[in-house]
Amino acid sequence: MRERCRELGLRLRPHVKTHKTLEGAALATGGSRRGIVVSTLAEARFFAAGGWDDILYAFPVPRWRLAECSELAQRLQEFQVLLDSPQGLEMLLQNPLPNGKRWLVWLKLDCGNGRAGIRPKDPEALGLARAIAQGSPELVTLVGLYAHCGNTYGCRDIGDIQAIARATTVAVLEFVTALRQAGISCPQATIGSTPSCSHPVPEMSQLTEVHPGNYLFYDLQQTQLGSCKPEEVAIRVLSRVVGHYQHRRQLLLDCGWTALSLHGSDQRGPEGCAAIEGHPRLRLVGLTQEHGLVEDVDGELDFEKFPLGTVLALIPFHACATAAMHPVYFVHDAGKVVELWRPVRGW
Amino acid sequence: MRERCRELGLRLRPHVKTHKTLEGAALATGGSRRGIVVSTLAEARFFAAGGWDDILYAFPVPRWRLAECSELAQRLQEFQVLLDSPQGLEMLLQNPLPNGKRWLVWLKLDCGNGRAGIRPKDPEALGLARAIAQGSPELVTLVGLYAHCGNTYGCRDIGDIQAIARATTVAVLEFVTALRQAGISCPQATIGSTPSCSHPVPEMSQLTEVHPGNYLFYDLQQTQLGSCKPEEVAIRVLSRVVGHYQHRRQLLLDCGWTALSLHGSDQRGPEGCAAIEGHPRLRLVGLTQEHGLVEDVDGELDFEKFPLGTVLALIPFHACATAAMHPVYFVHDAGKVVELWRPVRGW
Secondary structure, three states: OHHHHHHHOOEEOOEOOOOOOHHHHHHHOOOOOEEEEEOOHHHHHHHHHOOOEEEEEEEEOOHHHHHHHHHHHHHOOOEEEEEOOHHHHHHHHHOOOOOOOOEEEEEEEOOOOOOOOEOOOOOOHHHHHHHHHHOOOOOEEEEEEEEEOHHHHHOOOHHHHHHHHHHHHHHHHHHHHHHHHOOOOOOEEEEEOHHHHHOOOHHHHHOOEEOOOHHHOOOHHHHHHOOOOHHHOOOOEEEEEEEEEHHHOEEEEOOOHHHHOOOOOOOOOOOOOEEEOOOOOEEEEEEOOOOEEEEEOOOOOOHHHOOOOOEEEEEEOOHHHHHOOOOOEEEEEOOEEEEEEOOOOOO | OHHHHHHHOOEEOOEOOOOOOHHHHHHHOOOOOEEEEEOOHHHHHHHHHOOOEEEEEEEEOOHHHHHHHHHHHHHOOOEEEEEOOHHHHHHHHHOOOOOOOOEEEEEEEOOOOOOOOEOOOOOOHHHHHHHHHHOOOOOEEEEEEEEEOHHHHHOOOHHHHHHHHHHHHHHHHHHHHHHHHOOOOOOEEEEEOHHHHHOOOHHHHHOOEEOOOHHHOOOHHHHHHOOOOHHHOOOOEEEEEEEEEHHHOEEEEOOOHHHHOOOOOOOOOOOOOEEEOOOOOEEEEEEOOOOEEEEEOOOOOOHHHOOOOOEEEEEEOOHHHHHOOOOOEEEEEOOEEEEEEOOOOOO
16 A cells, blocks of 8 residues: 555555554554554554654544543644534634644545535535634644545445545545635645555545555455455454354354454345355354354355364454454464554544 | 242343443342353453352353363362263363362253254254263263253244243253153253343243343343333443534434444344434434444434534444443443443453
């Protein structure tokens, strides 16, 4: 991803919400420890304590967490927050940072994703950008425009994903142009989502940065979306066969949703919550709290190939969700565990 | 549940997998700290360290966890394990406990649930029970028969649930009779699942115990199944309104699947992953990692009733899954937090 962004002339600001580890973020930033996106204040504090700076908290700043944001903004060179409403701006203006420091603000745009953000064509969008940039420049600075194209996850193929990435990019760039024409300074523009950044469209090179996150692990869903090849997925949950149920032609695994999550159970992919590495004919057909049930797609199953204790590697549908179920990742190389990575959790 | 079991002349052996706390288990055992079911060895160790005894590990004992089981069996008066295969028994016989102590074994029966367990009508079931009870009585003791009627979760109403509870109970009791006729001693018989134990059928009084777990919290799913009334559900996730999106008529909440899980997203209930307490017309229509989207069923939404910062209480679809996402429960009484309960996690 770093190489791809370099070629596009884009800065990569990796989102760390998938792995939430210092080690993963060090890899993703090429060791710079500068320029990440976080999804929670727990992540922000964890990375700040780990020596990171230039941290963007990509969630509409809530009033009841503002004191924590202020503390981070004072402590770091650059702690950046996200806004999508005049109320959010008003809150910052009422709570200025001490010692002449300014709130660093990204304006969140909703370019079709339909979650947080103001729509760039909204008649109030330009006014909000102007108020952030020019309302009280001694208190607040407009750093850039931020859009998340999570709607790429609903796509059927790479062409669809690229169409959304292009539309999102164009919407952001048109807004940049409108700001420039209105005399409003807005140095940065970023979009994100792993599907869009895995097959970037040329228009994206006119942004200043991108902020994908999931790609550090990838997962079954990304394989189905065409974001990666199966062999590029880095995350597995290891499980063992604990039972043979011949009359049902099922294996029982010691892996339930506490280890995998239920993400993928309602999805279109035939594998559901996980694929089973090296066994394309096996399907995880049931998942309860601590148990998994596996069948062969044909209904037949050669039990002798899977004696009790057999280790199966599950490739999760959604890496972010599966990672969230574990307190440690075992990082391996050539069959040996070489590092333990411990993620931050909570909010 | 304790009262109900007392009336039926049944011992209540609560399953602790939903809450995984010392405090919850103390409540559920009426303070005795004896007689619980656990789903993981992490739970077993946690409760043993907390002063509990008479702990049943309700998972087919895996060979690679046997040393841990042996340690617990030596440390506690009664640490009980579950078997459903001759291989499981053989493993115990090959690894006897020291100092004349015996492995205490429950035979897991599959009475239609279709997960772990041997079917009571399986021609090998009686032979397995005999081998546990009489094969090496100086090493292994058959404590009882254990069946889980998790298939009650697929039911549409209380009548269906009771039919399954009755069929499960009858299947277990018929197997008890067959054992007795064959001269095999098997003192205990237990079935479990919160739906079946919330509306017990008279036949269940002929068992020696039951082992429901979810009832300590209950949840939206149990409400839909008829196991409890809405006001009997003890679990909530508190969330705040962080955004108004008038053109989509949606509220944004600071609660995603990291705080709630995605359980319920593919279910039949109209509420999906959570109901919103006191607001039956509001629906949680979208859930990503840290964001939730809320709509009114009619498409209209009175935003003035939900200013930014409004606290909404989410009643989760599946308490076990939502509880698994949190490191602490805030126990409250009359509007005051009176205790913090900290669950054990992992395996």
